[in-house]
Amino acid sequence: MTQSQMLRFISVEKEMPLKRPPEIRTEDFGEIYGQYLTEKAEEQAGRCSQCGVPYCQTHCPLHNNIPDWLMLTAQGRLEEAYELSQETNTFPEICGRICPQDRLCEGNCVIEQAGHGTVTIGAVEKYITDTAWEKGWVKPIRPAQERSESVGIIGAGPGGLAAADRLRRAGIQVTVYDRYDRAGGLMTYGIPGFKLEKPVVMQRIDQLADGGVEFVLNCNVGEDISFDAIRGKHDAVLIATGVYKSRDLEAPNVGAPGVVRAIDYLTASNRKSFGDEVPEFDSGELNAKGRRVVVIGGGDTAMDCVRTAVRQGAVSVKCLYRRDRANMPGSQRETQNAEEEGVEFVWQTAPRGFVTDDDGAVSGVIVQKMRLGAPDATGRRSPEVIEGADYTEASDLVIKALGFEPEALPALWNVPELTVTRWGTIKARFNTHETDLPGVWAVGDIVRGASLVVWAIRDGREAADSILAYLEQPAQVAAE
Known part of the structure; x- marks a missing residue:
C-alpha cells in the first residue's frame, strides 16, 4: 500500500x-472491546486522511505522531508503527484503552468533522x-551506561x-x-x-523492575520514611503522588453506614480481582450485590462505579x-456503555440529604431537582435548585464520586x-x-488537580528530561 492509497474514509x-x-x-470484569484482526486494523488505519495539519496530533497531550503510525499500520509495517508510537508515549497500550479519545484525538479528527466518522485511533x-508485546518487539530496559546519580520518585502512578x-x-x-x-496507582x-x-x-511494572527500577512499596512518606530522608538519599526527587483525598458532601446523614467513597469502593473491587482478602467487600460494606445503588457524580470515576455495581449484581x-x-x-462513550448495561441516569438532580433505617444505615437519598441557570465565570451554565420538587430515591448503597483534592503534603x-497553590x-x-x-x-x-493519565505521562516524561539536564550541571561545571 502506498501513501496515496491511505485516504479510504469515503x-x-x-x-x-x-x-x-x-x-x-x-x-x-474483562475488557468490553475485542482486538482488531490484522486486516481490519490495516483497513481502519487506512481511513486516515493524512491531513497537512493533523488536529489529532495537536489535541493529543503527548503530541503522538498519529498520522505516521496509522500509515505504517495500513502498510503492514507494524513493528515500525510500534517504534514510532513508543517514541512519544511510554504506555501506548494503556492510553489506547483509557484515554477519552472522543474528547482528544478522535474528537478532533478532520474526517470526523467532515461527517465520515473518525479514524479509530485508540x-x-x-x-x-x-x-x-506478543511478538517480542517490546525490548527490556538496558541502559547503554550506568550512572551514579540517583532519583527518588514518590508515587508509582502514571506520572x-x-x-x-525515561530516567532509567x-x-x-x-x-x-x-x-x-x-505499583500503578489508580491504573491498578x-x-x-x-x-x-x-x-x-x-x-x-515488571519491565521497569526488570530494567533496574527499585520499588519500595507499602511506604507512607511522612510515616515510614521522612521526605527529608528521601531528599538526603537522592540527587533529585520527583513528587508524583496524585490526588486521593475525596471531595465530600455536607448533608444530613452523610456519614451513615452505606454511604461510601468511590475510591474505597473501586479499590475493594480491584483488590478482589487480584485475589486479595478484602474484609470490607466480603462483609457487603463495599459490595453492590443485591443492593439498590445510587452513584452521585458525573465524571469518569462515577462511570467506573456504576458499571462496577452492575457487574457485582x-x-x-x-x-x-x-x-x-x-x-x-x-466521556460520552462511557455514558453510552453504562446505559447499554442498564444504568439509569437521572439528570439535573443532586442529593439534599440521606434517609436512614432503624439501624441507622442509609435507606434512601433525598433528591432535589435542578435546572440550568445563567452561565458562570467559565461560561458553563450553573445548576439551580427547583424548590419544592424534592423526592426520595430508595437506596441501600450510595457511592460518592465527587472528585478528588490534594492532600496537605x-x-x-x-x-x-x-x-502550594490556593487549591x-x-x-x-x-x-x-x-x-x-x-x-x-x-x-x-498533584500539580494539575484531578486530570487524565495521558497528561501525567506527559508531565513525567518532561520532568525526567528536566532532571537529566539538572544532573548534567555539576559535570559541566567541573569540565569548565
Whole structure:
C-alpha cells in the first residue's frame, strides 16, 4: 500500500473492534472491546486522511505522531508503527484503552468533522502495542551506561512511572516509593478491569523492575520514611503522588453506614480481582450485590462505579448528576456503555440529604431537582435548585464520586517550605516541573488537580528530561 492509497474514509466506514453484548460483558470484569484482526486494523488505519495539519496530533497531550503510525499500520509495517508510537508515549497500550479519545484525538479528527466518522485511533494504538508485546518487539530496559546519580520518585502512578522509565533508560539509579502494595496507582486500584485489565499494567511494572527500577512499596512518606530522608538519599526527587483525598458532601446523614467513597469502593473491587482478602467487600460494606445503588457524580470515576455495581449484581443502579447530559464531564462513550448495561441516569438532580433505617444505615437519598441557570465565570451554565420538587430515591448503597483534592503534603511531610497553590496543589514551573525546593520536581494530578493519565505521562516524561539536564550541571561545571 502506498501513501496515496491511505485516504479510504469515503469508501470504508468507521468500524470499532467487536464490542461484547451487554448481557455477556456484565457477567465479568474483562475488557468490553475485542482486538482488531490484522486486516481490519490495516483497513481502519487506512481511513486516515493524512491531513497537512493533523488536529489529532495537536489535541493529543503527548503530541503522538498519529498520522505516521496509522500509515505504517495500513502498510503492514507494524513493528515500525510500534517504534514510532513508543517514541512519544511510554504506555501506548494503556492510553489506547483509557484515554477519552472522543474528547482528544478522535474528537478532533478532520474526517470526523467532515461527517465520515473518525479514524479509530485508540483501538489501532491498542492493537499496535498489544501485538508488539506478543511478538517480542517490546525490548527490556538496558541502559547503554550506568550512572551514579540517583532519583527518588514518590508515587508509582502514571506520572512517576513514565519518569522512572525515561530516567532509567538514561542509566540513572531510580527508586520509586508508593503507599500501596502494588505499583500503578489508580491504573491498578482505581480503574476497573473492564476498561484496563490489570495484566496490561503489571507487564509494564515488571519491565521497569526488570530494567533496574527499585520499588519500595507499602511506604507512607511522612510515616515510614521522612521526605527529608528521601531528599538526603537522592540527587533529585520527583513528587508524583496524585490526588486521593475525596471531595465530600455536607448533608444530613452523610456519614451513615452505606454511604461510601468511590475510591474505597473501586479499590475493594480491584483488590478482589487480584485475589486479595478484602474484609470490607466480603462483609457487603463495599459490595453492590443485591443492593439498590445510587452513584452521585458525573465524571469518569462515577462511570467506573456504576458499571462496577452492575457487574457485582446490583438490583438497580442510578446515577445522579446535577447538570444535563451535554454538560457532564465524563466521556460520552462511557455514558453510552453504562446505559447499554442498564444504568439509569437521572439528570439535573443532586442529593439534599440521606434517609436512614432503624439501624441507622442509609435507606434512601433525598433528591432535589435542578435546572440550568445563567452561565458562570467559565461560561458553563450553573445548576439551580427547583424548590419544592424534592423526592426520595430508595437506596441501600450510595457511592460518592465527587472528585478528588490534594492532600496537605507540606503538613503531612513536615515540609512547610514546599509551596502550594490556593487549591492545595504543588506549585511547579509549567515547562520544567521544578518546585520551589532545590532538586525537587512535581508532576501529574498533584500539580494539575484531578486530570487524565495521558497528561501525567506527559508531565513525567518532561520532568525526567528536566532532571537529566539538572544532573548534567555539576559535570559541566567541573569540565569548565
